[in-house]
Amino acid sequence: MKIELPLGRLTARFGLSEREVDVLMLCAVARLDPRRAAAWDTLDVDLDGPSVGTLIALLARSFAESVALRRLFATTAPLLASSLLVAAGSRGTDELLGLELKVPRRVMGELLGDGELPDELVPFSSVKLPLVTLEQVVLPAETKA
Numbered sequence: 001m002k003i004e005l006p007l008g009r010l011t012a013r014f015g016l017s018e019r020e021v022d023v024l025m026l027c028a029v030a031r032l033d034p035r036r037a038a039a040w041d042t043l044d045v046d047l048d049g050p051s052v053g054t055l056i057a058l059l060a061r062s063f064a065e066s067v068a069l070r071r072l073f074a075t076t077a078p079l080l081a082s083s084l085l086v087a088a089g090s091r092g093t094d095e096l097l098g099l100e101l102k103v104p105r106r107v108m109g110e111l112l113g114d115g116e117l118p119d120e121l122v123p124f125s126s127v128k129l130p131l132v133t134l135e136q137v138v139l140p141a142e143t144k145a
Contacts, residue, residue, distance in 0.1 A: 006113045014078045023055055023072055027085055028103045028111055049088075053097030070096065083107075 011021055030049050050058075052073050060066035072079060073096060079085045084107050088100040109116060134144060 006111050010084070010107075010110060014082050014084060016078055016084075017072075019059065019069065020072055020077075020079055022059060023079060023101075024084060024103070024107075026050060026055055026058065027101050028108060031103055031108055049100050049102045051097065052087075052099045052101065055101070056097070073099070073101075 007021070007025075010016065010024075016024070027049055052070075056066050056069045060069055071077060073087075075081060080087060083104060085101045086104055088102060103111075105119070137144075
């Protein structure tokens with residue numbers, strides 16, 4: 001029996017690279033553990049979460065790698081395009097490096113294995129009890145299986 005972990009599901013669903021997973025987990029750790037949130041306070045004093053600049057500084061081993069890591073934070077890259085991370089206001093002179101990154105509550109819930117419907121979708125959702133059984137629905141047999 002194969003056990004699928006929530007992080008693995010997110011990684012597969014959004015096609016995240018190993019570095020993108022690193023960024024996501026570094027951003028999530030501040031929300032998971034208050035002791036780690038205090039560590040971010042020492043790195044990014046005015047922010048609730050890490051800045052792009054701080055994440056690049058933590059992850060890059062060379063100048064070339066730091067330049068390459070900037071691509072992870074493009075609005076068309078999976079982390080921001082799929083709203084796995086939300087970019088808050090920028091501080092400092094470089095808009096990208098000063099962006100604060102936060103993990104939305106729905107993504108945190110998914111990472112923690114919470115199967116609840118995100119709060120922002122509740123007003124648009126409802127549960128309807130079926131009036132017929134699946135056997136009564138006219139569908140190809142392979143669809144019902």
